[in-house]
Amino acid sequence: MNALAKPETGGILALAIIIAILPFLLPNSYYLDVANRVGINAIVCVGLNLLIGYAGQISLGHAGFFALGAYFSGILVSNHGWPPLVAMLTGALFVGLLSYVIARPIMKLRGHYLAMGTLGMGIVISIVLNQEGELTGGPDGMSVDGFSAFGWEPGNEQVWYWMIGGLLLVAVWLALNLINSPVGRALRSVHGSEVAASVAGVDVAHYKVLIFVVSAVFASIAGSLFAHSSGFLTPSEGDFFHSIELVTMVVLGGMASVFGAVVGAALLTTLPQLLTVFHDYEMLVFGAALIITLIFMRRGLVPTLLSAFKRRKK
Amino acid sequence: MTLLRVENLSKEFGAICAVEDLNFTINPGAIHSIIGPNGAGKTTLFNLITGVDSPSAGKIIFNDLDITGIPTFKLAGYGISRTFQNLQIFFNMSAVENVMVGNHLRNDSRFLPALFGFRSIKKGERVCRERAERIMCDVGLEEYIGSDADSMPYGALKWLEIARALASEPSMLLLDEPAAGLNPSETQEINELIKRIADMGITVVLVEHDMKLVMGVSDHIIVLDSGRKLAEGNADEIRRNPDVVKAYLGHRQKVC
Numbered sequence: 001m002n003a004l005a006k007p008e009t010g011g012i013l014a015l016a017i018i019i020a021i022l023p024f025l026l027p028n029s030y031y032l033d034v035a036n037r038v039g040i041n042a043i044v045c046v047g048l049n050l051l052i053g054y055a056g057q058i059s060l061g062h063a064g065f066f067a068l069g070a071y072f073s074g075i076l077v078s079n080h081g082w083p084p085l086v087a088m089l090t091g092a093l094f095v096g097l098l099s100y101v102i103a104r105p106i107m108k109l110r111g112h113y114l115a116m117g118t119l120g121m122g123i124v125i126s127i128v129l130n131q132e133g134e135l136t137g138g139p140d141g142m143s144v145d146g147f148s149a150f151g152w153e154p155g156n157e158q159v160w161y162w163m164i165g166g167l168l169l170v171a172v173w174l175a176l177n178l179i180n181s182p183v184g185r186a187l188r189s190v191h192g193s194e195v196a197a198s199v200a201g202v203d204v205a206h207y208k209v210l211i212f213v214v215s216a217v218f219a220s221i222a223g224s225l226f227a228h229s230s231g232f233l234t235p236s237e238g239d240f241f242h243s244i245e246l247v248t249m250v251v252l253g254g255m256a257s258v259f260g261a262v263v264g265a266a267l268l269t270t271l272p273q274l275l276t277v278f279h280d281y282e283m284l285v286f287g288a289a290l291i292i293t294l295i296f297m298r299r300g301l302v303p304t305l306l307s308a309f310k311r312r313k314k
Numbered sequence: 315m316t317l318l319r320v321e322n323l324s325k326e327f328g329a330i331c332a333v334e335d336l337n338f339t340i341n342p343g344a345i346h347s348i349i350g351p352n353g354a355g356k357t358t359l360f361n362l363i364t365g366v367d368s369p370s371a372g373k374i375i376f377n378d379l380d381i382t383g384i385p386t387f388k389l390a391g392y393g394i395s396r397t398f399q400n401l402q403i404f405f406n407m408s409a410v411e412n413v414m415v416g417n418h419l420r421n422d423s424r425f426l427p428a429l430f431g432f433r434s435i436k437k438g439e440r441v442c443r444e445r446a447e448r449i450m451c452d453v454g455l456e457e458y459i460g461s462d463a464d465s466m467p468y469g470a471l472k473w474l475e476i477a478r479a480l481a482s483e484p485s486m487l488l489l490d491e492p493a494a495g496l497n498p499s500e501t502q503e504i505n506e507l508i509k510r511i512a513d514m515g516i517t518v519v520l521v522e523h524d525m526k527l528v529m530g531v532s533d534h535i536i537v538l539d540s541g542r543k544l545a546e547g548n549a550d551e552i553r554r555n556p557d558v559v560k561a562y563l564g565h566r567q568k569v570c
Contacts (some may be wrong), residue, residue, distance in 0.1 A: 056406075174429050181428035181435050182421035182442070185407075189415045192404025195366060195477075199402075200482060201390030201419040210425065256406065 008176045013257050015172060019165040023158065032157040036229055039164035040222045043171045043260035045249045046216025050175060052247065053255035054184065055211045056191030057107065058115045060243050061122025065095050065216040067129055067238025069223030071136055074144040074233050079135075084147045088224035092217050099216035100209065107208040110140070122231045122243050129235035141234035160229045166226065171218060175258045178214075187211055188256070241283060248290045254300030257312045263302050316375075317342040317486060317517055318363070325358055325541075328563035331356040334541040338373070340484070340519060340534075345512050347520040347528045348550070349552075351561065356521040357399055360488050364396050365389050376486070388420055393485035397439075397475040397492060405464045409455065411475055412463055413446035416481025446481060447488045453477045453507060476507065486517045494523040504535030505531055529553070537561075 007092040023035075026032055044066055051057050063224050072091025076082040085162040106117045129136050136142060146153055178184050186207050194204050227233055236242065245268065253264020268289065316338040327476040333355040340346050342479045343442075348356050361367040363374055366441045374382045376392055384392075395416075398451040404412050422438050447459050455473050458466055466474065472492060479487055489508070501524060508531050513517050522528050528535065529549045537545040537552060545552060552558055 010321065111409060124366065173431075177431035177435075178429050179440065181431075182418065182423040183425055183428040184412060185415055186418060186423060188407055189404050189413075189418075192406050193402040196398065196402035196478075197387040197415065199390065199396055200415045201387055202415070203387045264529070 005192040006037045008180065012172060012176070014074050015259065015262065016169055019169065023161055027119035029157045032161050034270055034273045036157060036160050036164050036255065037226075037273075038266045039161075039168045040226050040229070041246070041249060042168050042262045042265035043164075043222040043225070044219045044246055045253070045265045046168075046171045046175050046258055047215040047222075048246055049250045049253075049255065049258065049261040050178065050187070050218075051211050051215040052250050053257065053261070054191065055181060055187040055208060056268055057208055057210070057212065058111075058247070059113050059215070060166065060240070060247065061118040061125070062219050062246050063240070063242035064122040064125030064238045065099060065219040065234070066223040066242070066246075067233075067235065068098070068225070069220030070097050070144075070227040070233050071129060071142075071223075072220070073224040073227040074130075074142055075135055075288050077147045077228075078143065084145075084224075084228060088221060091224055092220045095220035096217045099213045102214040103209040107205065107212055117242070121239070122240060126235060126238045129238050136233075136235065141232055141237060143232050146231065147225075148186050164225060164229070167221075167242075172258055172262065173286060177274065183199065183207075183210075191256075244283075245286060248286050251300060252289050254302035254304070257300065257302045257306075260302035264300070267301075315342065316340065317377060317399060318519075319373075319375040320359075320363075321373040321375065323359075323374065324360060324370045325362055325367060326370045327356075331541050333362065333369075333515045336538075336541070336543055338536050338543060338546065340486075340517065342517050343512070343515065344533035345508060345518045345531050346534045346536070346540060347522060347532040348536050349522065349525075349528055350544070353540070354538040355541040356538055357490060358541075360396060360490050360521060364394060364488065385552075390482050390484075393483075394488070395479040395484035395486075396488035397479055397490055399490040399494065401468075401471050403463050403471050403474060406522060407459045407463055409458045409463050409466060410443060410446050410450065412531055413444050413449055413477045414479050416449075416478035417442050419482065446477075449477050449481050450474075453480070454498060454503070469496055472496065472504070473507070476511075480511070480516075484520065486515060487511060488519045488521075490521050491523060492520070493522055493527050501527060 022035060023032060026035065042297065044062065048059065050063050051059055069091045072094060073084060073087045076087035076090065077084050102121055106121065109117045131140055186202045190203055190204050190207050198204050249264035249268045250261050252268060253262065254260025266288065272279065272285065293300060316339040319337055320338050323333055323336040324331065341532050344489060348359065350356055358367065362369050364385055364428065368383050371379060378393065379392065381389065381392060404415060420437060421442055427435050450456060450459055452510050453473050453476055455470060455477060459471055463474065492504050496504060505527055510516055532549055535549060535552045536543060544561055545555045
């Protein structure tokens with residue numbers, strides 16, 4: 001098969017082109033900042049979509065992992081002088097271990113119970129970030145030093161943009177690889193029917209834990225990027241509302257669609273920034289977006305549009 | 315030689331004994347049927363053999379290995395597969411991918427090579443897909459190779475479940491009411507498919523209500539009633555057994 005004809009390769013290429021031309025269309029660095037925030041959210045959503053869209057497991061606490069990654073970078077770099085790259089990887093490792101320990105019991109829950117379990121987990125993380133003032137600066141937040149690796153540092157939004165854009169492409173590539181492999185198929189079979197999956201030899205519990213950890217690590221790394229690129233952290237990065245925002249992005253963009261997660265992140269990150277009139281009603285807009293999606297296009301934007309497009313072609 | 319031996323098997327749900335002190339053996343090859351009125355414990359028995367439920371007492375020996383209480387996902391590796399009375403299709407996948415899941419244990423499912431898209435994984439995927447397509451052709455599903463599972467008719471989904479089960483190359487295949495909901499001509503087709511599966515050397519164990527189908531294909535029939543074994547034998551013996559006629563079909567009725 002021609003490699004370019006494959007939808008995945010075409011999708012990555014299209015995304016790369018969009019990332020490449022976007023900065024030349026943006027009028028000033030404020031928009032670049034928004035674009036960076038889009039990229040960071042998109043990385044979280046690509047990971048979260050593996051859990052929600054493909055494996056069919058909900059998490060209402062992923063902002064917690066995002067914030068943990070961010071604070072690991074913030075605390076280790078700014079308070080202890082660690083190299084940022086090492087701090088980022090240490091944070092990811094810690095979040096990986098923590099999410100493993102949490103996932104073992106919590107992924108035995110299903111449906112609403114799993115939603116409640118992950119919700120509680122996110123809230124606990126959020127409380128810790130608020131209360132451990134000596135470490136995290138508490139509700140006032142903390143400032144974070146800039147990123148640097150091997151003597152190089154991204155000086156302005158422009159450089160950050162290329163770095164985040166590159167990492168988003170890597171995240172999309174990794175997610176697509178995973179989905180188009182026996183591991184990805186096993187994950188989707190867990191979503192389809194747990195009992196049929198286990199009859200086929202799929203260790204359902206193992207795969208649920210695995211993908212929970214993977215999505216947590218995606219969130220943690222995105223959190224570290226956020227900490228350095230924004231330079232300032234507050235515990236609200238890890239609160240319940242941020243978790244809901246992330247889930248809404250995945251559902252709106254399209255569950256079980258890697259590019260859908262990116263589109264969802266782009267829409268729901270930019271809209272509140274551009275339509276500042278809505279600022280006070282942000283959660284209302286998110287809620288409405290979620291409800292409208294679930295009523296009128298349950299599969300989300302990208303899958304719905306893709307299948308409509310395919311039908312017209314026929 | 316026996317393939318499956320069930321010893322003093324019991325399963326209680328609260329005060330109800332779904333399966334009670336059951337003993338039987340299944341020899342390799344041939345087609346075996348388990349019949350009985352509703353609530354006789356047939357599906358519970360399947361769930362016990364496939365590890366979906368764990369027994370309250372007793373033992374299940376498969377190929378001289380004690381498989382009692384072994385989790386379901388490990389049993390595919392022992393050569394046991396099954397279909398379901400109420401379909402368990404992966405509706406979020408294409409038809410071929412459904413069958414490919416059946417091949418799970420033969421695929422390289424290591425995480426890191428999958429994540430980084432190793433060439434060997436992609437090659438394995440191609441082989442796996444070709445194999446799944448071949449199995450779909452074998453069972454007569456060639457027209458659905460390009461379909462999504464959620465766009466297939468009910469009858470075809472029954473075949474798809476069998477194709478998925480065959481993809482795991484089982485030595486014993488448990489079919490839970492394969493003819494339920496099928497029309498007479500489809501039932502005839504499934505009849506032939508079951509015989510072909512047996513000819514491949516796979517031991518078929520059938521739970522079925524369609525007596526014509528059961529009597530036509532089975533080499534060996536076990537009759538359950540209220541969780542106990544009522545009778546055992548070939549089709550002729552079962553037909554003539556007065557206990558079976560009484561319990562299963564009511565008084566004065568003849569078995570077809």
